[in-house]
Amino acid sequence: GNPRHIGKRKLAWTIRNINAMTRESLEPRRWRLQQTKIVPLHSSLELSRAFVTWCHGWTQNQLVYFIRQAPVPITRENFEATVQFGTVRGPYIPALLRLVSGVFAPQIFANTTWPESIRNHFASHLHKFLACLTDTRYKLEGHTVLYIPAEAMNMKPEVVVKDKELVQRLETSMIHWTRQIKEVLSAQETVETGENLGPLEEIEFWRNRCMDLSGISKQLVKKGVKHVESILHLAKSSYLAPFMKLAQQIQDGSRQAQSNLTFLSILKEPYQELAFMKPKDISSKLPKLISLIRIIWVNSPHYNTRERLTSLFRKMSNEIIRLCCHAISLDRIFEGYVSSSKEDLQGCILCCHAWKDHYLQAVQMHTEFSSRGWVLDQTSIFAQVDAFVQRCKDLIEVCDCQYHFARWEDGKQGPLPCFFGAQGPQITRNLLEIEDIFHKNLHMLRAVHGGILDVKNTSWHEDYNKFRAGIKDLEVMTQNLITSAFELVRDVQHGVLLLDTFHRLAAREAIKRTYDKKAVDLYMLFNSELALVNRERNKKWPDLEPYMAQYSGQARWVHILRRRVDRVMTCLAGAHFLPHIGTGEESVHTYQQMVQAIDELVRKTFQEWASTLDKDCIRRLDTPLLRISQEKAGMLDVNFDKYRSHPAPSPHTPLLQLSQEFNSRLLTPLFIILSLSYITICLLLTFYFFFFFFFFNTMIGQAQWLIPVIPALWEAEAGASLEPRSSRPAWATWQNPVSAKNAKISQAWWHKPIVSATRKGEVGGLPEPGRQRLQ
Numbered sequence: 001g002n003p004r005h006i007g008k009r010k011l012a013w014t015i016r017n018i019n020a021m022t023r024e025s026l027e028p029r030r031w032r033l034q035q036t037k038i039v040p041l042h043s044s045l046e047l048s049r050a051f052v053t054w055c056h057g058w059t060q061n062q063l064v065y066f067i068r069q070a071p072v073p074i075t076r077e078n079f080e081a082t083v084q085f086g087t088v089r090g091p092y093i094p095a096l097l098r099l100v101s102g103v104f105a106p107q108i109f110a111n112t113t114w115p116e117s118i119r120n121h122f123a124s125h126l127h128k129f130l131a132c133l134t135d136t137r138y139k140l141e142g143h144t145v146l147y148i149p150a151e152a153m154n155m156k157p158e159v160v161v162k163d164k165e166l167v168q169r170l171e172t173s174m175i176h177w178t179r180q181i182k183e184v185l186s187a188q189e190t191v192e193t194g195e196n197l198g199p200l201e202e203i204e205f206w207r208n209r210c211m212d213l214s215g216i217s218k219q220l221v222k223k224g225v226k227h228v229e230s231i232l233h234l235a236k237s238s239y240l241a242p243f244m245k246l247a248q249q250i251q252d253g254s255r256q257a258q259s260n261l262t263f264l265s266i267l268k269e270p271y272q273e274l275a276f277m278k279p280k281d282i283s284s285k286l287p288k289l290i291s292l293i294r295i296i297w298v299n300s301p302h303y304n305t306r307e308r309l310t311s312l313f314r315k316m317s318n319e320i321i322r323l324c325c326h327a328i329s330l331d332r333i334f335e336g337y338v339s340s341s342k343e344d345l346q347g348c349i350l351c352c353h354a355w356k357d358h359y360l361q362a363v364q365m366h367t368e369f370s371s372r373g374w375v376l377d378q379t380s381i382f383a384q385v386d387a388f389v390q391r392c393k394d395l396i397e398v399c400d401c402q403y404h405f406a407r408w409e410d411g412k413q414g415p416l417p418c419f420f421g422a423q424g425p426q427i428t429r430n431l432l433e434i435e436d437i438f439h440k441n442l443h444m445l446r447a448v449h450g451g452i453l454d455v456k457n458t459s460w461h462e463d464y465n466k467f468r469a470g471i472k473d474l475e476v477m478t479q480n481l482i483t484s485a486f487e488l489v490r491d492v493q494h495g496v497l498l499l500d501t502f503h504r505l506a507a508r509e510a511i512k513r514t515y516d517k518k519a520v521d522l523y524m525l526f527n528s529e530l531a532l533v534n535r536e537r538n539k540k541w542p543d544l545e546p547y548m549a550q551y552s553g554q555a556r557w558v559h560i561l562r563r564r565v566d567r568v569m570t571c572l573a574g575a576h577f578l579p580h581i582g583t584g585e586e587s588v589h590t591y592q593q594m595v596q597a598i599d600e601l602v603r604k605t606f607q608e609w610a611s612t613l614d615k616d617c618i619r620r621l622d623t624p625l626l627r628i629s630q631e632k633a634g635m636l637d638v639n640f641d642k643y644r645s646h647p648a649p650s651p652h653t654p655l656l657q658l659s660q661e662f663n664s665r666l667l668t669p670l671f672i673i674l675s676l677s678y679i680t681i682c683l684l685l686t687f688y689f690f691f692f693f694f695f696f697n698t699m700i701g702q703a704q705w706l707i708p709v710i711p712a713l714w715e716a717e718a719g720a721s722l723e724p725r726s727s728r729p730a731w732a733t734w735q736n737p738v739s740a741k742n743a744k745i746s747q748a749w750w751h752k753p754i755v756s757a758t759r760k761g762e763v764g765g766l767p768e769p770g771r772q773r774l775q
Contacts, residue, residue, distance in 0.1 A: 283354035336408035
C-alpha cells in the first residue's frame with residue numbers, strides 16, 4: 001500500500017492504544033494493580049518506568065505521567081484535585097531537580113501549618129539536598145552553578161535577620177558556595193599535575209575554566225546572591241568575609257583564565273596539524289612549537305611561571321609520546337611484521353631524540369641572547385620521553401629476536417636453511433627446537449599486551465627480564481649449534497656457506513664471538529690451502545703430463561695452481577658477511593704475494609722460451625710447406641725448413657713427445673738401476689767364489705795328513721797291526737805339491753804314533769804329552 005497511508009494507520013493506532021491504556025490505568029480495577037508502586041516523591045519515576053515497560057520498550061525523550069491519590073472515580077470536576085500529572089524528560093538528574101525545585105520545594109517552604117521545629121529541620125535538609133543536586137547536575141556539563149535558596153528571596157533583610165534558623169540555613173548555603181569556589185580554584189593544580197594530558201587538553205581546560213569562572217562571576221552579581229550577602233552582612237556572619245575574598249579571587253581568576261586562553265590559543269592549530277603526521281615527520285614542526293611556547297613565556301602576564309612552563313613542556317612530551325603510540329601497532333609486532341614495525345619504532349625514537357635536541361638548541365639560543373634565564377626542570381620534562389625511548393628499544397629487541405630465532409621478516413617466515421652432510425638433519429632439528437622455545441617465550445611476553453607502551457607500567461620490566469633470560473638460553477644453544485655444524489668443515493666453500501646461514505645471528509653479541517671464531521678458523525683453512533699451493537709451486541721439477549712441452553707445460557701447471565687459489569679467494573671476496581679481522585687481512589696479503597710470484601714465474605718462463613727461438617723465425621713463415629717435386633713429375637714434396645733447430649710439428653708429434661718423455665723419464669732411469677744392480681750382483685758373486693775357494697783349499701790341505709791314518713785304523717779294527725804300508729793305494733795316484741808335502745809329514749808321524757788301538761777295537765789317545773803335540 002501507500003507508505004503515507006501506512007504511516008497514518010500506525011500513528012492512529014498508536015494514539016488509540018495510548019488513550020486506551022491511559023483510560024485503563026485510571027479505572028478503579030486497574031488501580032489496585034498499580035497501587036503498590038506508588039510511594040511519596042518517587043511515584044512519578046516508578047510510574048514512568050512502568051509506562052515505558054508497558055509500551056513495548058519504546059524509548060521516549062519525554063513522558064507525561066498521571067498519579068491518582070485516591071481510588072475514586074475521575075470526572076471533569078474532580079480531575080485536578082484527584083490526579084497529579086506532569087512530564088519527565090530523559091536525563092533523570094535534571095528531571096529530579098526540576099521536579100523537586102519546581103513542585104515540592106515551593107509547597108514545603110510556603111507551608112505554615114507544620115510545627116516550627118519540624119519545618120526548620122526539614123527545610124534545612126531540603127536546602128542541603130537541593131544544593132548537592134544542583135552542583136551534581138551542572139558538573140555533568142562541566143559548569144559550576146551556585147544554589148540560591150528561594151526561601152528568603154521575597155523577604156527583606158531586616159526581617160530575615162530576626163529569624164536565626166533561617167540565617168543559619170543561609171549560612172549553610174554560603175558555606176556550600178565557598179566549598180564550590182575553592183574546588184574551582186584548586187582545579188588548576190589538578191590539571192598541572194596531569195601525567196597524560198597534552199597541550200590541547202591544556203587549552204581546553206583554560207577554555208572551560210574561563211567559561212566556568214565567567215559563569216561564577218556572573219552568578220556572584222545576581223540579585224539572589226547579593227540578597228543573601230546583605231542578609232549575612234546585617235547578621236554579621238563570620239562566613240561572609242572568606243566568601244567575599246574567594247569571590248574576589250574568582251574575579252581575578254576569570255581575567256587570568258581569559259589571558260591564558262588567549263596566549264595558549266596560538267598553539268591550537270600547530271598541535272592539531274601534528275595529529276595527522278607520522279612521527280618521522282613531526283621533527284620539522286618542533287622548532288616552531290618551541291618558539292611559540294617561548295613567546296607565551298615572554299609575553300604572557302600570568303602563564304610565565306617556572307611551574308607552568310615546565311608543565312607545558314611536559315605536556316608537549318606527553319603529546320609526542322601519544323602520537324608515537326598511535327603509530328605503533330603491537331599486534332603487527334607480535335605477528336611477525338619485523339621490518340615495518342622496526343621502521344615505525346625507529347621513527348618514534350628519532351622523533352623523541354629530535355624533540356630533545358630542538359629543546360636543547362632553544363635553551364642554548366635563549367641563554368645566549370636573552371637576559372632572562374631558562375630555569376626549567378629538564379629532568380621532569382624528558383623523564384617520560386626517555387622511558388618511552390627505552391620501551392621502543394625493548395620492542396626493537398623483540399623484533400630482532402623474531403628475525404634471529406624465528407626467521408620472521410615482514411609477516412612471513414623465511415625459508416628454513418638447508419644443511420648438507422651427515423649432520424644436516426640433526427642441525428635442522430636443533431634449529432626448529434630453538435624456534436619452538438622462542439615462540440613460547442614470545443607468547444608469554446605478549447600476554448602483557450595492554451601495558452607495553454604505558455611508561456608508568458612497572459610490571460613490564462619484570463616480564464621483559466624473563467623474556468631476556470630465555471633469549472640468553474637460546475643464544476647458548478645457538479652457539480653450540482654453530483660449533484657442532486663446523487666440526488665437519490674441511491674446505492673454505494663449505495665454511496662460507498655455513499657462515500652465510502648463521503650470518504643473521506651474528507648481530508647478537510654473545511653469538512658474534514662464536515661467529516668470529518669460526519671466521520678465523522675459515523681463514524686458517526685458506527692459509528693451509530695457500531701453504532699447499534706454495535709447496536707445489538716451489539718444486540724444482542713440477543709434475544707435468546708427458547704430452548706437455550717443457551715451457552708451456554710449466555706455465556699451464558703454474559696457471560692451474562693460481563686458478564686453485566683464485567677460486568677460493570673469489571668465494572671469500574663474495575662473502576660480504578665475513579667480519580673484518582686481522583687474520584683475514586693477513587691471508588689476503590699472503591694471497592696477493594703468491595699471485596705476484598706466480599705471475600712473475602709465468603713471465604720468466606715465457607722469456608726463457610722466447611730466448612730459444614731463432615731471430616729469423618718470422619721470415620720462415622713465408623716458405624711454403626709443399627712444393628712441386630723436381631724428381632717425379634706431377635708429385636708434391638714436403639718443403640720443411642732444413643735449417644730449423646727443432647722438428648716441425650706433425651700429427652704424430654704428441655705421440656713422439658710422449659715416447660721421448662717415456663724414455664727420458666722411465667726407461668733410462670730403469671736401465672741405469674738394472675745395470676747397477678747387475679754389476680753389484682757380479683761383484684758379490686766373485687767375492688764369494690774366491691772366498692769359498694780359498695777356504696775350501698785350506699781345509700783340504702789340513703785334512704790330507706790323516707789320509708794314510710784312516711786305512712790303518714780300519715785295518716786295526718779288523719785285527720791287523722798299525723803299520724804303514726809300502727804299497728801305494730789308488731787314491732795316492734792323485735798328487736799335487738800340497739798333498740806330497742802332507743804325505744811326507746804323515747810318514748814322519750808314523751814313527752811317533754799318536755793313537756793306539758785298545759782291546760775292544762777302539763782308537764784311544766796317547767798320554768798327555770802326545771795329545772799336546774797333536775794340538
